[in-house]
Amino acid sequence: MKFVDEFREPEVITRTAEEIRRLADPKRHYRLMEVCGGHTHAIYRFGLKDILPENIELIHGPGCPVCVLPMGRIDDGLSIAQDPGVIFAAFGDMMRVPGRQGSPLEHKARGMDVRIVYSPSDALKLARNNPEKHVMFFAIGFETTAPSTALTIMRAKNEGLTNFSVFCNHVTIIPAIRAILDSPDMRLDAFIGPGHVSTVIGCRPYEWIAQNEKTPIVVSGFEPLDMLQSIVMILRQLKAREAKVENQYKRVVPWEGNRAALRAMAEVFQLRPYFEWRGLGFISQSALCLRDSYAQWDSEQRFSVPGIRVTDPKAAQCGEVLKGVLKPHQCKLFGRECTPEHPIGALMVSSEGSCAAYYNYEHRKTAMVNILSQTA
Amino acid sequence: MCLAIPGQIVEMSSDQPTAALIDVVGVRRKVDLGLLQDDLPKPGDWVLIHVGFAMSKISEQDAIDQMNTLRALGEIDGAMQEVEGYGLDDRDDDGISDTADDYRRPAAYKDRVS
Numbered sequence: 365m366k367f368v369d370e371f372r373e374p375e376v377i378t379r380t381a382e383e384i385r386r387l388a389d390p391k392r393h394y395r396l397m398e399v400c401g402g403h404t405h406a407i408y409r410f411g412l413k414d415i416l417p418e419n420i421e422l423i424h425g426p427g428c429p430v431c432v433l434p435m436g437r438i439d440d441g442l443s444i445a446q447d448p449g450v451i452f453a454a455f456g457d458m459m460r461v462p463g464r465q466g467s468p469l470e471h472k473a474r475g476m477d478v479r480i481v482y483s484p485s486d487a488l489k490l491a492r493n494n495p496e497k498h499v500m501f502f503a504i505g506f507e508t509t510a511p512s513t514a515l516t517i518m519r520a521k522n523e524g525l526t527n528f529s530v531f532c533n534h535v536t537i538i539p540a541i542r543a544i545l546d547s548p549d550m551r552l553d554a555f556i557g558p559g560h561v562s563t564v565i566g567c568r569p570y571e572w573i574a575q576n577e578k579t580p581i582v583v584s585g586f587e588p589l590d591m592l593q594s595i596v597m598i599l600r601q602l603k604a605r606e607a608k609v610e611n612q613y614k615r616v617v618p619w620e621g622n623r624a625a626l627r628a629m630a631e632v633f634q635l636r637p638y639f640e641w642r643g644l645g646f647i648s649q650s651a652l653c654l655r656d657s658y659a660q661w662d663s664e665q666r667f668s669v670p671g672i673r674v675t676d677p678k679a680a681q682c683g684e685v686l687k688g689v690l691k692p693h694q695c696k697l698f699g700r701e702c703t704p705e706h707p708i709g710a711l712m713v714s715s716e717g718s719c720a721a722y723y724n725y726e727h728r729k730t731a732m733v734n735i736l737s738q739t740a
Numbered sequence: 741m742c743l744a745i746p747g748q749i750v751e752m753s754s755d756q757p758t759a760a761l762i763d764v765v766g767v768r769r770k771v772d773l774g775l776l777q778d779d780l781p782k783p784g785d786w787v788l789i790h791v792g793f794a795m796s797k798i799s800e801q802d803a804i805d806q807m808n809t810l811r812a813l814g815e816i817d818g819a820m821q822e823v824e825g826y827g828l829d830d831r832d833d834d835g836i837s838d839t840a841d842d843y844r845r846p847a848a849y850k851d852r853v854s
Binding site: 405406409410455456480481482483484485486489505508509511512515559560563564585586587588615616618622623624625628715 | 744772774775776777778788790791792793795796798799802805806808809812813814815818821822823825826827
């Protein structure tokens with residue numbers, strides 16, 4: 365196997381880009397939202413914008429779990445870990461996300477017991493290995509990650525391990541899409557559906573978007589060719605005045621999702637009545653918490669949580685960027701006060717955040733421009 | 741966060757039915773198969789891994805493609821750091837044989853994802 369310029373089939377990429385130009389009606393302006401932060405990263409990294417016609421606008425959606433977590437939740441989690449008997453365990457992505465008194469890493473520098481784990485089961489292992497301590501796993505993520513947390517909690521219960529709990533910030537993608545569609549300042553023509561979330565939930569949960577909202581959605585892979593093919597599928601639907609759920613990422617995403625993962629989530633979690641999202645506000649039934657049968661492993665039930673609410677710095681316009689109303693560089697702080705080295709908003713922290721992606725890649729000659737020039 | 745890392749099942753755990761040793765371009769770690777319990781993979785099968793759990797079974801070609809996608813996205817270092825981080829420093833209680841070379845043996849497809 366030979367790899368040309370890191371991508372599969374550059375000629376096909378060029379042909380697909382031409383197909384997009386043929387399909388796009390020059391009299392129309394298309395607004396397509398990629399829901400998933402992984403897609404946002406890929407779009408900037410590859411410079412997909414450079415080979416799309418100008419009248420196709422990609423709007424970055426709410427699918428970066430670090431970015432949509434309100435600062436108050438970080439402060440709440442850190443407040444529990446002020447207790448020297450508590451170990452704060454979280455994925456690396458969380459470590460540099462600012463709370464009101466600094467990020468988890470900065471708290472670690474001040475003496476808090478903060479550990480990076482790469483898997484929730486390693487947080488459980490920390491609890492086994494530190495029986496004199498309480499390990500709190502600060503869980504974030506959409507449905508991609510939630511089943512792993514659920515299984516870990518089930519294992520803790522089976523083992524009778526009681527020095528372990530989860531501070532649950534898991535959110536669900538469908539209510540966020542609904543909130544965006546209900547938002548009066550948002551007009552979208554179609555969605556590029558999330559890839560790895562869909563390996564868990566499958567494609568069925570998107571059917572209402574097509575049927576009720578008459579908006580096409582195509583579940584997409586992450587390579588440039590995947591995303592361009594998804595845009596072709598969307599444009600074909602729009603041209604035929606259709607609205608369907610289609611699956612471009614069939615090689616990984618089964619239509620029915622992963623039933624074992626859905627069962628684990630249903631066993632451990634229930635929907636919260638409402639949850640706050642950064643930029644989108646409170647969305648009803650949009651997040652998960654532990655069922656009463658797992659209360660013993662729920663940090664929020666075991667510890668007193670202050671319930672901190674922090675308004676984002678006034679000058680930072682994370683909310684508008686998250687909703688796609690502003691482009692990252694249109695925020696007053698972008699690239700000046702707020703950079704990946706000194707992030708003020710979470711969109712600048714995670715590589716899946718649109719501000720960090722824009723900051724890191726926007727000024728570079730992009731891979732797509734190279735491919736076009738090589739295959740011309 | 742949403743990294744999906746391709747790996748090949750090397751060996752099932754002897755005492756945990758839903759754990760396996762998995763190889764990701766030569767790095768071997770224990771991964772949880774609990775989310776695939778309806779259709780458990782066997783040694784030689786390929787899976788996508790996310791935060792230490794196998795999420796879906798894939799073909800070998802898809803595994804190679806996915807590794808290339810990660811590389812193109814600049815996520816290889818992050819993915820390998822994640823895989824190397826699985827299991828903390830203590831891998832002796834998992835029913836999997838773990839001689840030193842188990843963790844660094846080159847995988848069959850390593851040179852194919854140059």
